[in-house]
Amino acid sequence: MDNEERDNLVVQNLPLVGYLVSEICMRASHLSRPDLTQVGAVALIHCAESFDESLGVPFGAYARRRIKGAFADELRREDWATRGARTRMSEHSVMAETLSAKLGRVPSTVELAAALGVDRATVEAARVDASRTVTPLTDVIADMVAAAAPNPEDTVVESEHAAFLAAAVAALPEKMRYIVEQVYYGDRSVKELAEELGSSHSAVSQQRSEAMRLLRDGIERHYLATADANSVPHARVAPSRRDAYLSELGARTLGGATRALGAVTRLQGQAWEPAIS
Template identity: 30%
Template sequence: MYTAKGTLDRDAQLQRYSPLVVRLAHHLMARLPASVQIDDLIQVGMIGLNEALSRFEPTQGVQFETFASQRIRGAMLDELRDGDWLSRSSRKQQKDIEAAVQRLEQRLQRVPRESEIAHELGLSLAEYQESLTRVRGTQLVYLEDLAGAGEDDQFLDRYLPADDSANPQTMLSDQRMRTALIEGINKLPEREQYVMSMYYEHDMNLKEIAAVLGVTESRVSQLHSQSIARLRARLREH
C-alpha cells in the first residue's frame, strides 16, 4: 500500500495489521494475571507493529507477518518485563495449588476433581476458582524449577534466558520429560484437554475457546490455569 507519492502508506499498513496485534494480545492474555489490561497490551503491540514497518526488509526472505509477529510479541513482553505483573502472593497461590494437586494425586491415585482440590486447600469451590483466575500467569516450565534460578529474578527473565542451553523449550526436548508431559495431558479431564488443544495446537484465544465450549472467558482461563497446575505437579516428579 503506497501513497500517491509512491511512499509506503504507514497508516494503511497499521490499519491492515492491527487485527494481528489484537490476536497476539488476546493469546498472550491467557498467561497473564487479571491485573493486566488487554488495551495496554494492544497499545504496546501497535508500537511494535510500527517498529516492524520501519525495520522490515523484503530482501531478508521473511514474510512481513512473521517478522511483525516477533516484533509485536517482543514489545509486549518487554513491557511486561518492566513491570511486576505477577505478585509474590499470586506466585504463592500458584505453588499452593500445584502442591495440593500433587498431594491428592499421590493419595487418591487418580486425577483429583476441582471440588477436591478446593477442599484440600481449605477453600470453597468459588474461592478456589477465583484463585485460578488470579494466578492466570502460570507457565508450564520455569527456570527456577530446572536450573535453580533465584526467587528474586524477574518472572519473564526466568523463562526467556540468554543461554539457550538452559531454555525451558530445550529442557522440554528431553525425552523423559516429553513422555511425562504427554501422559499428563492425556490424563487431564476431558474439558481441560479440549482447552489445552485449542489454545496450544490450534492457536485459539480465550474468547474463541469460550464460544466453542459454551462457557465464559473467565471459566476458560480457570480451566487453563488448573490444567497447567496439574501438569506442573506431574512434571515435578520427573
C-alpha cells in the first residue's frame, strides 16, 4: 500500500475514531476528548500502515480493536489516580445521578455527603479528582503530519513550535511558569511540588491547569491567529492579568508575526531557577 492509499484509508475511517471516543467518554466524563482523539488518530494511521487485506479481515474491525487497545494503553499510562480514588469517584457519580433523578435537580454537596455517609470535604475532593486532567504540554500546538520521513519543512515547523512554546512558557506568571517547567520539563510530580511550595495538591494542580489555559489563549492569539481581543478566553484569571500575559508574550515574539527564534533559543538554554515565595 502506497502513501496515497494509506492516507485515503485513514481519512475514510476517521469517523470511527470519533465514534469510539464518544463511546468511552459517555462512560467516563473526566477523560479528555481531544487527547483520546489524538491517540485514536495515531492508532488509525498505524493500522493503515500495517493492514494486510489478504488476511480477509475487514479494516474497520481491525482498526476498532487496535484503537481500543491504544485507548487502554494511554489511560494506563496517564492515569494519576489510585484504584481507591477511582472507586470514590465512581461512587460519587452514581450517587449524584441517583439523587438528581429523585430530587429533580442537582444535589447539593451536603446532600451528597449525607447520602454517601461521608463529610463534605470528601465529596469536594472527589469532585476535584473527577474534573482533573493531565494534558501533554506540546499538544496545545502540535499538529499530526502523516509523512514517511522528516523533511526540511517539517524540521523548521517543529523548531518554530518549540521556540514559540518556550517563549509562551517563559511569559507566564512566575509561579505558574515554575510549576509548568518542573512538571513538563523537570518530570516532577504535582505532589512533590506541593510539598516544596508548602501548598496543597489541588492548589498546585489548579495553577497548572490555569497555566495551560493561558498558554492556549496566547497560542491562539499570537501564533495560530485564530483569536482576537473579542474572542472568549480560555483562562479564568482576571482580565487584567490575562491581558498582561498576552502583552508580554506578544513582546517576546514580536506579536507572533515574526518569531524571535534567536532570543527564544537563548531562553531555552538558560537555567530556570526562579525563587518562589
